[in-house]
Amino acid sequence: MQYKYIFGPVLSRRLGISLGVDLVAHKTCSLDCVYCECGKTTNLTLETKEYVRFSDIKKELNHFWTHNDDPDYITFSGAGEPTLNNRLGQIIEYIKDNKPHIKTAVLTNSTLFDDPAVRQALLKADLVIPSLDAVSKKAFIRINRPDKGLNITDILKGIELFAREYKGEIWLEVFILPGFNNSESDLMLLKEAIKKIDPDLVQLNTLDRPGTMSDIAPASKLELERVREILGFDNIAIIAKIDDNIKVAPKIDTKNINAAILKTISRRPCTKQDLLQLLGVDTQILEKHITMLEQEKIILGKLRERGIFYQTIKDGNS
Numbered sequence: 362m363q364y365k366y367i368f369g370p371v372l373s374r375r376l377g378i379s380l381g382v383d384l385v386a387h388k389t390c391s392l393d394c395v396y397c398e399c400g401k402t403t404n405l406t407l408e409t410k411e412y413v414r415f416s417d418i419k420k421e422l423n424h425f426w427t428h429n430d431d432p433d434y435i436t437f438s439g440a441g442e443p444t445l446n447n448r449l450g451q452i453i454e455y456i457k458d459n460k461p462h463i464k465t466a467v468l469t470n471s472t473l474f475d476d477p478a479v480r481q482a483l484l485k486a487d488l489v490i491p492s493l494d495a496v497s498k499k500a501f502i503r504i505n506r507p508d509k510g511l512n513i514t515d516i517l518k519g520i521e522l523f524a525r526e527y528k529g530e531i532w533l534e535v536f537i538l539p540g541f542n543n544s545e546s547d548l549m550l551l552k553e554a555i556k557k558i559d560p561d562l563v564q565l566n567t568l569d570r571p572g573t574m575s576d577i578a579p580a581s582k583l584e585l586e587r588v589r590e591i592l593g594f595d596n597i598a599i600i601a602k603i604d605d606n607i608k609v610a611p612k613i614d615t616k617n618i619n620a621a622i623l624k625t626i627s628r629r630p631c632t633k634q635d636l637l638q639l640l641g642v643d644t645q646i647l648e649k650h651i652t653m654l655e656q657e658k659i660i661l662g663k664l665r666e667r668g669i670f671y672q673t674i675k676d677g678n679s
């Protein structure tokens with residue numbers, strides 16, 4: 362069975378073996394972050410609905426469970442905002458009912474936390490990883506390019522409310538982008554907000570793969586250390602995505618390598634090394650397929666700090 366909505370699993374340093382589930386079509390989100398590694402948001406929306414059918418997710422999960430070892434975590438993430446899918450809570454319940462030992466995690470952009478139905482759904486998860494990049498209206502609009510119905514004050518209230526209600530762990534992720542949200546005043550506002558949320562962990566992240574704009578640059582290690590110092594909490598971790606996702610079950614049929622490469626890089630741009638780890642194919646075979654896809658102008662490589670990242674041309678990423 363070719364999965365449409367589930368992906369991985371990957372071996373994650375913090376989560377163990379984690380199976381990803383995408384609950385919205387590419388690229389449906391309430392934000393259009395300048396750094397988004399999944400490309401430009403094509404459906405910028407606040408409308409919650411069943412973007413991917415609950416029955417389709419159940420079908421794929423049941424198939425995966427029958428043919429694979431159980432992962433440690435099922436993680437809702439992917440190319441868009443999972444809380445826009447109004448069946449999220451029921452999907453988590455379905456996992457709990459059928460596989461009570463598998464933990465669930467939700468990566469969310471936090472924008473819908475002021476909606477009680479969204480908070481209710483998230484309360485069922487074992488781990489919630491919300492993002493918060495900026496507190497000032499100006500920085501929020503510049504870095505996250507939100508749907509016009511959003512305002513940062515309501516979002517902050519929603520996160521605080523959720524943090525008070527929730528019994529699981531909250532790992533707050535802050536994406537640092539030099540020139541967008543790393544001024545001292547922006548960081549002091551973030552510090553105040555984080556103090557109120559009181560998460561179990563603060564994760565500092567920065568650009569690792571190409572974003573939607575070519576003129577943005579990652580924060581250096583030194584800059585991230587400066588941010589950590591200004592925020593000043595004991596529980597801050599600087600996370601590097603490449604170290605987080607290190608190995609995957611090699612289950613690829615060699616006949617479908619082109620399709621697998623395209624599916625993988627349409628979710629997020631990858632280096633050859635990433636693809637080797639994710640797809641578990643032979644280096645020479647991967648090289649051959651990448652060259653072929655490049656020559657046919659289906660994919661292109663962009664040079665970044667960590668190497669050449671491949672992405673599809675049809676997604677408007679050229």
Ligand code: SF4
Nearest residue numbers: 390392393394397470
């Ligand atoms: S980074 Fe996340 S929240 Fe931002 S546009 Fe991409 S999918 Fe949406």
